Amino acid sequence: MSRIDFNEICRDKKSRARRCCLSTRRGKIETPVFMPVGTAATVKGMDPEEVAAMGFDIILGNTYHLMLRPGPEIVAAHGGLHEFMSWPGSILTDSGGYQVFSLAALRKIGDDKVIFRSHLDGTEYELSPERAIAIQEQLGSDIMMALDECPPHDALPGYQREVCERTSLWARRCLDARTNDGGALFGIVQGGLDLSLRREHLDQIAAMPFDGLALGGLSVGEGPERMNQVVSALGEIMDEKRPRYLMGVGLPQDIIRAVQQGIDMFDCVVPTRNARNGQLFTWDGPIQIRHAAHTADLRPLDPDCGCPACRRFSRAYLRHLYMANEVLGVRLNTLHNLFFYAELMRTIRQAIEAGDYAAWAAGALDRLEGNIKER
Amino acid sequence: MSRIDFNEICRDKKSRARRCCLSTRRGKIETPVFMPVGTAATVKGMDPEEVAAMGFDIILGNTYHLMLRPGPEIVAAHGGLHEFMSWPGSILTDSGGYQVFSLAALRKIGDDKVIFRSHLDGTEYELSPERAIAIQEQLGSDIMMALDECPPHDALPGYQREVCERTSLWARRCLDARTNDGGALFGIVQGGLDLSLRREHLDQIAAMPFDGLALGGLSVGEGPERMNQVVSALGEIMDEKRPRYLMGVGLPQDIIRAVQQGIDMFDCVVPTRNARNGQLFTWDGPIQIRHAAHTADLRPLDPDCGCPACRRFSRAYLRHLYMANEVLGVRLNTLHNLFFYAELMRTIRQAIEAGDYAAWAAGALDRLEGNIKER
Numbered sequence: 084m085s086r087i088d089f090n091e092i093c094r095d096k097k098s099r100a101r102r103c104c105l106s107t108r109r110g111k112i113e114t115p116v117f118m119p120v121g122t123a124a125t126v127k128g129m130d131p132e133e134v135a136a137m138g139f140d141i142i143l144g145n146t147y148h149l150m151l152r153p154g155p156e157i158v159a160a161h162g163g164l165h166e167f168m169s170w171p172g173s174i175l176t177d178s179g180g181y182q183v184f185s186l187a188a189l190r191k192i193g194d195d196k197v198i199f200r201s202h203l204d205g206t207e208y209e210l211s212p213e214r215a216i217a218i219q220e221q222l223g224s225d226i227m228m229a230l231d232e233c234p235p236h237d238a239l240p241g242y243q244r245e246v247c248e249r250t251s252l253w254a255r256r257c258l259d260a261r262t263n264d265g266g267a268l269f270g271i272v273q274g275g276l277d278l279s280l281r282r283e284h285l286d287q288i289a290a291m292p293f294d295g296l297a298l299g300g301l302s303v304g305e306g307p308e309r310m311n312q313v314v315s316a317l318g319e320i321m322d323e324k325r326p327r328y329l330m331g332v333g334l335p336q337d338i339i340r341a342v343q344q345g346i347d348m349f350d351c352v353v354p355t356r357n358a359r360n361g362q363l364f365t366w367d368g369p370i371q372i373r374h375a376a377h378t379a380d381l382r383p384l385d386p387d388c389g390c391p392a393c394r395r396f397s398r399a400y401l402r403h404l405y406m407a408n409e410v411l412g413v414r415l416n417t418l419h420n421l422f423f424y425a426e427l428m429r430t431i432r433q434a435i436e437a438g439d440y441a442a443w444a445a446g447a448l449d450r451l452e453g454n455i456k457e458r
Numbered sequence: 459m460s461r462i463d464f465n466e467i468c469r470d471k472k473s474r475a476r477r478c479c480l481s482t483r484r485g486k487i488e489t490p491v492f493m494p495v496g497t498a499a500t501v502k503g504m505d506p507e508e509v510a511a512m513g514f515d516i517i518l519g520n521t522y523h524l525m526l527r528p529g530p531e532i533v534a535a536h537g538g539l540h541e542f543m544s545w546p547g548s549i550l551t552d553s554g555g556y557q558v559f560s561l562a563a564l565r566k567i568g569d570d571k572v573i574f575r576s577h578l579d580g581t582e583y584e585l586s587p588e589r590a591i592a593i594q595e596q597l598g599s600d601i602m603m604a605l606d607e608c609p610p611h612d613a614l615p616g617y618q619r620e621v622c623e624r625t626s627l628w629a630r631r632c633l634d635a636r637t638n639d640g641g642a643l644f645g646i647v648q649g650g651l652d653l654s655l656r657r658e659h660l661d662q663i664a665a666m667p668f669d670g671l672a673l674g675g676l677s678v679g680e681g682p683e684r685m686n687q688v689v690s691a692l693g694e695i696m697d698e699k700r701p702r703y704l705m706g707v708g709l710p711q712d713i714i715r716a717v718q719q720g721i722d723m724f725d726c727v728v729p730t731r732n733a734r735n736g737q738l739f740t741w742d743g744p745i746q747i748r749h750a751a752h753t754a755d756l757r758p759l760d761p762d763c764g765c766p767a768c769r770r771f772s773r774a775y776l777r778h779l780y781m782a783n784e785v786l787g788v789r790l791n792t793l794h795n796l797f798f799y800a801e802l803m804r805t806i807r808q809a810i811e812a813g814d815y816a817a818w819a820a821g822a823l824d825r826l827e828g829n830i831k832e833r
Contacts, residue, residue, distance in 0.1 A: 124778065128785040130766070153778040157754050161772060169770045379532050391505070395544045397536060403499065403528040410503040410788050 085294045086267040087226070089326050095440035099318055099345035102435045105326055107225040107267065109165070109173040110140060114326065115342045115435075117428045118143045118175060118350040119421055123152065124168040127355045128417040131170045137418075137425045141173040141225075143350040146218055147182030150208065151201045155221040163223020175350070176224035178215040178257075178271075181233045181299070181331070192232070194249055212256035216265065224266045228297065229257035231271040236305040243275040246300075247284040254291055267294035269328060275300060276309050278316045289322050295348075296321055297328040302337070302351075311340055318344030335364060335427055336451050339444050342431055354424045358416035361405045364423040366450055372416065377402040390422035391415065460669045461642040462601065464701050470815035474693055474720035477810045480701055482600040482642065484540070484548040485515060489701065490717045490810075492803045493518045493550060493725040494796055498527065499543040502730050503785075503792040506545045512793075512800045516548040516600075518725040521593050522557035525583065526576045530596040538598020550725070551599035553590040553632075553646075556608045556674070556706070567607070569624055587631035591640065599641045603672065604632040606646040611680040618650040621675075622659040629666055642669035644703060650675060651684050653691045664697050670723075671696055672703040677712070677726075686715055693719030710739060710802055711826050714819050717806055729799045733791035736780045739798040741825055747791065752777040765797035766790065 088106040095101065105112040119126045119134060121142045126134050134142065144164050149155060161167040164174055180197075183189065187199035187208075196211035212230045219227040231250040234242060254270045261268055270293035274281035289296055298317060301310045314329060318341075321327050328348035329341050338349050354364065361372040365385045370377075372384070380398040388394075392401060392415035404412030434443035463481040470476065480487040494501045494509060496517045501509050509517065519539050524530060536542040539549055555572075558564065562574035562583075571586035587605045594602040606625040609617060629645045636643055645668035649656035664671060673692060676685045689704060693716075696702050703723035704716050713724050729739065736747040740760045745752075747759070755773040763769075767776060767790035779787030809818035 123782045123784060124775070125784050125786045130786065130789065152782060153753070153774065157774055157778075160754060161756060161774070167772070167775055169775075378528070379535060381536060397542070399528065399532055399536070400499070400542055400544075403532075407498045407527060409498060409500050410785055411500045411505065413785050414505065414789070 086265070087294050087326075089295075089324070091323070093436055093438075095343075095435050096438045097441040098343045098444075100342045100431075100435045100440040100444075101345060101347070102432055103326070103347055105347070107141070107173040109225050112140045112173060113432060114347040115338075115428060115431050116141060116348055117338065117424050118348065119424070120145070120350055120352045120355060121168065121170070121174075122352075123148045124158070124164060126417075126421075127359070128413045129355075129421070131168060133418065134421065135171055137422055138429065139172065139421070139425060141175060142170060144174050144176045144222060144224065145182060146176050146179035146215065146222070147186065149222060150179060150210075150218055151203055151206075155218045159221040159223075163221075165223060173225040174223070175226035176219045176222055176228065177330075178228040178230040179210050179218070180215070180231045183210055184233045194252060212253040213260040216257050216260040216268075220262060220265045226267045226269060226295070227257075227261070227265060229254045229268060229270050229293070231273060231299050233273070233300050233303070234275065236275060236300070236303045236309075238275060240275075240277060240280075243273070243277060243280060246275075247273050247280060247287070251284070251287045254288055254293075258291060258293070269293055269295035269297050269326075271297045271299040271330070272317065273300045276305055276313060278313065281313055281317055282320065285317055285321065293325070295326040295328055297330050298346075299330050301329065302331045302333050307334075307337060307340075310337070311344075314341050314344045314346065318346060321345065335424075336448055338427065339431065339447055339451075342435075343441065343444055354420035355417050358420040359413055361412075361416065363401075363416055364420050366447070368451055368453075372398065372401050372405050374402075384419060388419065388422065388426075390419045392419040461640070462669050462701075464670075464699070466698070468811055468813075470718075470810050471813045472816040473718045473819075475717045475806075475810045475815040475819075476720060476722070477807055478701070478722055480722070482516070482548040484600050487515045487548060488807060489722040490713075490803060490806050491516060491723055492713065492799050493723065494799070495520070495725055495727045495730060496543065496545070496549075497727075498523045499533070499539060501792075501796075502734070503788045504730075504796070506543060508793065509796065510546055512797055513804070514547065514796070514800060516550060517545060519549050519551045519597060519599065520557060521551050521554035521590065521597070522561065524597060525554060525585075525593055526578055526581075530593045534596040534598075538596075540598055548600040549598070550601040551594045551597055551603065552705075553603040553605040554585050554593070555590070555606045558585055559608045569627060587628040588635040591632050591635040591643075595637060595640045601642045601644060601670070602632075602636070602640060604629045604643060604645050604668070606648060606674050608648070608675050608678070609650065611650060611675070611678045611684075613650060615650075615652060615655075618648070618652060618655060621648050621650075622655060622662070626659070626662045629663055629668070633666060633668070644668055644670035644672050644701075646672045646674040646705070647692065648675045651680060651688060653688065656688055656692055657695065660692055660696065668700070670701040670703055672705050673721075674705050676704065677706045677708050682709075682712060682715075685712070686719075689716050689719045689721065693721060696720065710799075711823055713802065714806065714822055714826075717810075718816065718819055729795035730792050733795040734788055736791065738776075738791055739795050741822070743826055743828075747773065747776050747780050749777075759794060763794065763797065763801075765794045767794040
């Protein structure tokens with residue numbers, strides 16, 4: 084029945100952190116895993132070969148963006164998103180729900196479907212559970228996400244309950260809509276910051292035959308502490324047999340903390356988007372490459388980093404590219420940040436295998452946050 | 459005395475086209491050669507390793523841009539432009555003159571120096587023959603260009619003569635300013651479209667001990683026919699012992715024609731700039747990738763091209779990247795166009811070696827221009 088295999092390899096001694104192997108129809112993925120975001124059929128700035136060479140085995144594709152441009156039919160005519168964008172690994176696609184609620188001009192939401200206008204040109208579109216699955220199948224997604232409603236973190240309690248009810252209804256319809264050719268399908272737990280509503284909704288979603296379970300509606304402005312409360316409360320009781328995916332997270336420290344609560348999968352635009360803004364990650368906190376302090380700095384960005392930006396160029400050169408708005412700056416900054424995230428996840432997996440994740444995490448968080456003031 | 463070696467390998471039977479080998483202190487360059495433009499210490503969109511891998515042995519750096527940002531001192535602190543931008547091949551730098559006259563807000567031009575304001579922030583700068591050489595030496599240029607004045611193609615005859623006089627004066631001062639550490643130095647011939655003034659100025663410049671001779675003030679809006687008249691008239695009488703460089707040229711058909719007149723070296727922003735605008739070169743004329751005709755076209759851009767864009771992606775995907783304003787689109791388009799130019803120059807060199815350049819050129823021009831209407 085399941086279209087993935089998921090096996091636990093080992094577990095940390097003093098936390099819920101775990102090392103697992105997730106196999107899709109495309110290949111194996113070692114977890115905890117971070118999925119770079121390939122919004123418009125490209126991980127922004129990168130050649131897919133570069134992303135694969137850094138050790139990423141799975142990326143995320145955005146159904147909303149691809150639905151609008153170039154349209155799922157064109158992707159399907161290529162044989163799917165893998166072939167369209169020349170990506171050799173696995174692809175998880177979101178359902179489009181998050182962007183419909185955050186990016187589009189929303190016209191009407193009902194239990195049956197959502198009607199919205201494209202943020203690009205105002206064209207009217209419809210998204211329903213059935214349509215979200217049909218598009219994800221056209222894209223050839225290896226892991227599809229059920230359509231959910233993603234409310235603001237400060238939505239009223241009554242509305243949060245309504246969101247959970249609609250999301251459960253849609254979850255069932257997504258499962259029914261999947262054909263035999265479809266990829267795996269994950270359900271999404273909503274419920275805002277209300278722990279009892281979250282637990283209740285987790286029960287509903289976990290009762291359905293989803294291949295994996297995701298936490299949605301987090302990292303939407305509620306702050307890391309409140310997010311961690313929810314992740315901690317749900318990590319304790321989420322089904323251990325299925326992969327657990329924390330959607331849209333996050334900063335290195337968010338990932339380190341969530342792994343400790345038993346989360347297996349992550350995605351976020353932070354490494355790629357922040358690279359374009361000149362914020363470059365290091366184990367001692369981020370560096371803003373535009374700062375004047377780097378103007379004549381001949382040192383590499385991070386002497387301990389093995390990425391092309393750090394091996395072959397100086398801080399002064401990276402700053403110059405940023406100030407001159409050069410495409411190579413976007414490329415090198417993105418390479419560096421993704422390289423950092425790949426290294427972060429490898430180190431996390433090694434720490435779990437070594438059985439001392441909790442201790443490692445405390446040290447890494449100290450280093451990452453002790454220097455959080457920008458250099 | 460000369461800081462380059464330049465040897466003719468063979469010559470076409472029916473035209474002035476010639477195959478030569480140019481050695482700078484950095485390495486060997488087979489001519490006729492095209493130099494990609496690396497304006498701000500980067501060939502826009504490319505990693506220098508990609509440029510080298512395509513077979514380019516020399517690029518052009520812009521003194522004006524580097525003078526303003528990041529400043530020659532910062533480049534010099536890295537050991538020069540090669541080290542700053544991590545470029546393994548040779549570098550030819552222009553003198554800054556062309557941009558001072560075309561891009562900057564010009565304040566005052568005198569025989570001694572030019573005073574201008576930066577197009578970036580209005581800061582006042584000075585450029586003189588001595589300063590142009592000093593900066594190019596700070597950049598570690600392998601082939602420096604003498605400071606010239608580059609007038610509009612429709613400047614009055616009296617002013618064209620004045621330009622030639624000042625350019626000759628500056629040429630002498632550039633030669634005197636060069637130190638023992640400096641690279642080779644090329645002189646520039648001005649004179650607009652007046653063939654007798656051009657010949658007169660060529661005599662003056664060729665009489666000086668420059669390592670190479672360049673034609674300046676062309677491809678500035680005069681049109682291909684009038685440019686070719688000048689190139690033809692001067693190609694016939696330019697010193698054969700020194701490399702001949704046609705500055706700022708050009709389209710594939712301009713290069714094919716100028717090689718036939720005996721030109722050895724070219725540079726132009728066309729392959730990189732036009733790539734960013736979605737104009738992609740093929741032997742059958744350019745393709746505008748944004749055109750709606752490519753929306754669902756699963757074919758490669760050019761099935762006969764071996765570049766990554768053509769080997770791994772469809773026209774529909776390249777169009778999608780262009781429409782979505784994605785950095786990968788800039789990268790793939792630039793890779794394709796530079797790959798085309800590298801292939802163009804290899805084919806030109808092979809045709810000269812085969813002794814049938816004139817016949818090959820006629821066929822290639824037919825194909826390039828017969829299909830010049832955009833597809």
